[in-house]
Amino acid sequence: MSPASGMPPRTLFEKIWDDHLVSGDDPALLYVDLHLVHEVTSPQAFAGLDQAGRKVRRPDLTLATVDHAIPTTSRSLGIRDPQSKKQVDTLKRNTARHGITYFGLDDPRQGIVHVVGPENGYTQPGNVIVCGDSHTSTHGAFGALAFGIGTSEVEHVLATQTLWQKRPKTMAVEFEGPLPQGVTAKDLILGMIARLGVGGGVGHVIEYRGEAIRGLSMEERMTICNMSIEGGARAGMIAPDQTTFEYLDGRPQAPKAEGWEAAIEYWSHLPTDPDATFDTTHTIDATSLVPHVSWGINPGQTAPITSTVPDPDDFSDPIEKDSVVRALKYMDLRPGTPFVDIVVDHVFLGSCTNGRIEDLRRAAKVVSGRRVAEGVNAVVVPGSMQVKAQAEAEGLADIFQSAGFSWREAGCSSCLAMNDDVIPAGERCASTSNRNFEGRQGRGARTHLLSPAMAAAAAVAGHLVDVRDWS
Amino acid sequence: MKPVSEVRGTMVPLPQADVDTDQIIPKQFLTRTERTGYGDFLFYDWATTSDGAPSSDFFTNDPNRTAANVLIAGRNFGCGSSREHAVWAIQDWGFDVVIAPSFGDIFRNNSVNVGLLTVELPEADVARLHDVAQDPNASIRVDLESQVVETGDFVFEFDIDPAVKERLLNGLDLIGLTMQEEQAISTFESRRPAWMAYS
Numbered sequence: 001m002s003p004a005s006g007m008p009p010r011t012l013f014e015k016i017w018d019d020h021l022v023s024g025d026d027p028a029l030l031y032v033d034l035h036l037v038h039e040v041t042s043p044q045a046f047a048g049l050d051q052a053g054r055k056v057r058r059p060d061l062t063l064a065t066v067d068h069a070i071p072t073t074s075r076s077l078g079i080r081d082p083q084s085k086k087q088v089d090t091l092k093r094n095t096a097r098h099g100i101t102y103f104g105l106d107d108p109r110q111g112i113v114h115v116v117g118p119e120n121g122y123t124q125p126g127n128v129i130v131c132g133d134s135h136t137s138t139h140g141a142f143g144a145l146a147f148g149i150g151t152s153e154v155e156h157v158l159a160t161q162t163l164w165q166k167r168p169k170t171m172a173v174e175f176e177g178p179l180p181q182g183v184t185a186k187d188l189i190l191g192m193i194a195r196l197g198v199g200g201g202v203g204h205v206i207e208y209r210g211e212a213i214r215g216l217s218m219e220e221r222m223t224i225c226n227m228s229i230e231g232g233a234r235a236g237m238i239a240p241d242q243t244t245f246e247y248l249d250g251r252p253q254a255p256k257a258e259g260w261e262a263a264i265e266y267w268s269h270l271p272t273d274p275d276a277t278f279d280t281t282h283t284i285d286a287t288s289l290v291p292h293v294s295w296g297i298n299p300g301q302t303a304p305i306t307s308t309v310p311d312p313d314d315f316s317d318p319i320e321k322d323s324v325v326r327a328l329k330y331m332d333l334r335p336g337t338p339f340v341d342i343v344v345d346h347v348f349l350g351s352c353t354n355g356r357i358e359d360l361r362r363a364a365k366v367v368s369g370r371r372v373a374e375g376v377n378a379v380v381v382p383g384s385m386q387v388k389a390q391a392e393a394e395g396l397a398d399i400f401q402s403a404g405f406s407w408r409e410a411g412c413s414s415c416l417a418m419n420d421d422v423i424p425a426g427e428r429c430a431s432t433s434n435r436n437f438e439g440r441q442g443r444g445a446r447t448h449l450l451s452p453a454m455a456a457a458a459a460v461a462g463h464l465v466d467v468r469d470w471s
Numbered sequence: 472m473k474p475v476s477e478v479r480g481t482m483v484p485l486p487q488a489d490v491d492t493d494q495i496i497p498k499q500f501l502t503r504t505e506r507t508g509y510g511d512f513l514f515y516d517w518a519t520t521s522d523g524a525p526s527s528d529f530f531t532n533d534p535n536r537t538a539a540n541v542l543i544a545g546r547n548f549g550c551g552s553s554r555e556h557a558v559w560a561i562q563d564w565g566f567d568v569v570i571a572p573s574f575g576d577i578f579r580n581n582s583v584n585v586g587l588l589t590v591e592l593p594e595a596d597v598a599r600l601h602d603v604a605q606d607p608n609a610s611i612r613v614d615l616e617s618q619v620v621e622t623g624d625f626v627f628e629f630d631i632d633p634a635v636k637e638r639l640l641n642g643l644d645l646i647g648l649t650m651q652e653e654q655a656i657s658t659f660e661s662r663r664p665a666w667m668a669y670s
Binding site for chain 2: 044149203
């Protein structure tokens, strides 16, 4: 798997694709280096295997945890909902039967699958990574080709460790210049989706490039790649570099000793060659970005915090206009309302987008010495039990709790509200998660997507604010 | 998987853009471990009022639409979550085909894997179908073999990936097919460097 000489210039995506070709061309049969599994999209896949009398081909390349539908209250209380309990018990049984590593509810490594993979060193540059979850794109932050699959494909990967894929198109998004002070990775990706639209990336794998990207930490890169799917893209990726290697060095599953040297050599050849071309290129001036907040019912319906709720009449495309009318009705917003005047009832800090230690640090910095506004229900759900333990060790949990935040156990929680963390109908939530779809956080619940610092500020102020005004 | 070739029937128009899979099958139904039985929950939050009663103006509650088997959707249909439950719900309700200007990538892949035919047509053609589909009795024919959609005076040809077409026409078990690549998979595995192993 060493780089071939005399090859035409290739992109990061093309190198990974070429190095994973088992058979065929388009569709190609690709080898899967890491298959992540969780409780919600796997039971029918394991049942299908059993029915056909098939085995898991590579349990050693498969990792399972529980995250989607589990409670975030004390683990000692167990799972109240009988159906969720059955689903979790089913995963436990299936992983035990097939010899798959399982981070269960009582495991200190349990957490959201897209937090757990990277923090334990499973996620590595150059990998093909799949999971029955659309936010698998998160792992692209390491220079991996990572994408979400459905349950039939989960079964296919369990049985064969491969997947048939039609070759996607490539898209470069160049972020020129550095990110301004007070503007975060979340604002960068929300700003991009606002420009390209929720269908802008369909059929493509995006490579995020440019000065603003190179300056980001791994946590921030994960936030960006995580939301690739919200722009419709098959996957998002960022070339591995020193930042990537430093993050991985010493993690439990990262290569060791001579293996580490060999890995670094291979990984160093992965970045896109200087003369390689993309099917589509977009350029965004990163220096012009400001904090963003969503106002509608898809992540493309997002705008700078400094602006106002849009008017349907501002949209010329009739389909888009209809969508805006529908969004404003669902969100109970009037055109022209300044975003900073929008009052919130709930604040949710967490998810595979923004539930990592750096996210909690940024939010804690805003919260420190302040109190959650009266009437606001503010909750922190760490992305994993390891993030939770680290945040407690750093004193972040104390900061949140003394400010009036509820401090929970790890899981997906209010991002999709499959557990009890449901936002009631008609109530408004400032959320660091990734989707503001109708009913996503609870039937009739109204979601505003924003960054951890912005969410923390909203919790304290009781309404949306431009966090830059506070620094 | 049941083979798909020719589908004749009636339509439901759903012209809204960017319908995500959270709408198609809301999360409260994803804790089930079964593979079937999702039809009653299709578009649940749109099909019911907050107390669970049927919403009179939604197609799933319209007696004139219960036999419909072709959904005429809007652009970027099935975006968002990877949940295959969305495709299962659409099939369980009774749809055999979804026609739209574009689809979410994962939704489209999931559809192929369970034999739900997704047909992409230009936005203007889909708009015509939305008009025709206002009449619950208007008939439609979708022929995968000849790649044609026919209703009334309209005949639209559509493109489809030849590999997808073959799988749908023959109802092929993809895992079984891939297992015939055993030699190639094993050879690939033997070349993976040792440092890629997890401990």
